[in-house]
Amino acid sequence: MEELKQRICRDGKIRGSNEVLKVDSFLNHQMDVAFLQAIGQEFRRRFEGCQVDRILTIEASGIGIACLAAPSFDNAPVVFAKKNKTKNIAGDVYISTVESFTQGKRPYNIFVSKEFLKAGEKVLLIDDFLANGSALSALIDIVHQAGAEVVGAGIVIEKAFQPGGEIIRGKGVRVEALARIERMSEETGVVFCE
């Protein structure tokens, strides 16, 4: 998505080499609402003809993106997986664990109420970043626990130099990333794939 690439180049802030890309001025702290609507339309275009009964994302960064994409998917209900600290009774929720690749950060659980994910449903996953694929793997696990089907994953930015894309595609899941970054550094800026 050309507009997204330009926006990343203009507003993204790189720290280190192939490490941090901050896009919190338009994507995941401050949200440019019109731009997220355009991103939602692009997801719809990529998944043209696919039935989408439900959009599943994960708190917190995914929520705004998923909610503003939903109108392009006939207002499919959005569900976000919550992170740990739950008082829910076991049995009420599907739980999966997100492995962490950040040093010193521990794995954490995410959960989705069983009420909001049903067998046979076609579920589109949406998230802001795909890097190591750990959050997305946990979401896929939850969809499978429910007996539902993953239509695909709509990702805003894929860090293609990290293994997540390969891992998720290796599971047979279709991944549509609107910007795929081959490499980046403070000196060279962002280099996109292709």
Add this chain to the structure above:
Amino acid sequence: MEELKQRICRDGKIRGSNEVLKVDSFLNHQMDVAFLQAIGQEFRRRFEGCQVDRILTIEASGIGIACLAAPSFDNAPVVFAKKNKTKNIAGDVYISTVESFTQGKRPYNIFVSKEFLKAGEKVLLIDDFLANGSALSALIDIVHQAGAEVVGAGIVIEKAFQPGGEIIRGKGVRVEALARIERMSEETGVVFCE
């Protein structure tokens, strides 16, 4: 908002007396996107004629509501306050503390990057619930730290039997709650104000 009251009566789940109201089937776990758009239009109607430069909310439940309200406010940028665990350098962010009234739960910090809140801006606060007012008080504090102005608070559900509404209105902040609950219990259901 009549449609909201009906929805709370139909889908809300009450636990205890004047304690927990679960509305996670349409508001804050699964999100009914068309309904949240209608809620956004109602906020716009309530704040008719008010300038809104920015919408500020708090993760995670407020994000979807704020994002789907934004199109009714000329796509005003949405910013969500993040909860603790920050690696941000002090000085880059406005920080405030949310007191907790839940037994055994500790106060926590929320923060907003200074980049995304500017002096003189007119800021609309949006959140799902107003109960003790502690999250909203922290958001108001952050807006004031930035030298910005609170236009008001758009709240989906106010638990009017708790002191938050009085506290926030006592600060001179206009609160527009779309459903105000006078009392509720498993036996009697929800009784709305007026």
